[in-house]
Amino acid sequence: MPHTFITGANRGIGLGFARRLLADGHIVTAACRRPDDAAQLHALADQHPGRLHLAALDLADPASITRCAGTLRARGTGPDWVLSNAGVSHAQALGSYTPDALHAMLTVNAAGPALLAQAITPLMPDGGTLVHLSSGLASLTQAPSAGADYDGYAMSKAAVNMLTRRLARALTDRRIVCVALSPGWVQTNMGGSDADLTVPQAVDHMLQTLRGLTPAQSGAFLDHLGTPLPW
Numbered sequence: 001m002p003h004t005f006i007t008g009a010n011r012g013i014g015l016g017f018a019r020r021l022l023a024d025g026h027i028v029t030a031a032c033r034r035p036d037d038a039a040q041l042h043a044l045a046d047q048h049p050g051r052l053h054l055a056a057l058d059l060a061d062p063a064s065i066t067r068c069a070g071t072l073r074a075r076g077t078g079p080d081w082v083l084s085n086a087g088v089s090h091a092q093a094l095g096s097y098t099p100d101a102l103h104a105m106l107t108v109n110a111a112g113p114a115l116l117a118q119a120i121t122p123l124m125p126d127g128g129t130l131v132h133l134s135s136g137l138a139s140l141t142q143a144p145s146a147g148a149d150y151d152g153y154a155m156s157k158a159a160v161n162m163l164t165r166r167l168a169r170a171l172t173d174r175r176i177v178c179v180a181l182s183p184g185w186v187q188t189n190m191g192g193s194d195a196d197l198t199v200p201q202a203v204d205h206m207l208q209t210l211r212g213l214t215p216a217q218s219g220a221f222l223d224h225l226g227t228p229l230p231w
């Protein structure tokens, strides 16, 4: 059974990935900041005995990232898939930038995933898949017309796109496919209730895309349907 590691798995898209992958027979390690409070993950663990492991992970805390990877190493089960999904967004446009919000987004959305990749890719088997949840707002091409209030968020997602391309190169010899994947506009706390896609719809589309990935696509920036997005 494939083993998938998911960050931000307690709610939103991350929880949707956990739910769907467990139904599909995966072993899942669900990482979140406060596993003891993750009631929906505990309910899933009861429904899928022995196949869902909870792990504590705060991407803003490098020691937490190290501890989380240590927990996986101790279990002796490196993940075949890593879904680096957790993220934060704050509305920030010229005139309303604040150091704390900018720092939080760059930390959780870009620096944290880089440190996580460094800690976790040595545990992955060759031929695995590393996915960064990105956003259409990461696109430099589309920046003049999209997400006017989300400068800091767009910066952080452009950074994780660059991380994806650089990791794709660094991990070529191990045949680890690394992609930046935009989920579409999804009904979560972040996306809001007016969004186009439900979580199950977005997750279905993304998993279909991920299952069809080839090594030649490593380093790509894709939408949920697998269509390349402009950098």
Ligand SMILES: NC(=O)c1ccc[n+]([C@@H]2O[C@H](COP(=O)([O-])OP(=O)(O)OC[C@H]3O[C@@H](n4cnc5c(N)ncnc54)[C@H](OP(=O)(O)O)[C@@H]3O)[C@@H](O)[C@H]2O)c1
Residues within 6 Å of the ligand: 007, 008, 009, 010, 011, 012, 013, 014, 032, 033, 034, 057, 058, 059, 060, 085, 086, 087, 088, 089, 108, 133, 134, 135, 136, 182, 183, 184, 185, 186, 187, 188, 189, 190, 191, 192, 195
């Ligand atoms: N929804 C959309 O329309 C949309 C569009 C484009 C891209 N995305 C991307 O898709 C991913 C998932 O988004 P979502 O809509 O599911 O968001 P969400 O509902 O707001 O969930 C965000 C998740 O990230 C976790 N998280 C926040 N800060 C963290 C930290 N410091 N360490 C570890 N986990 C942390 C949250 O945990 P807590 O519960 O502890 O806060 C939560 O599990 C994000 O990367 C987002 O940028 C979403």
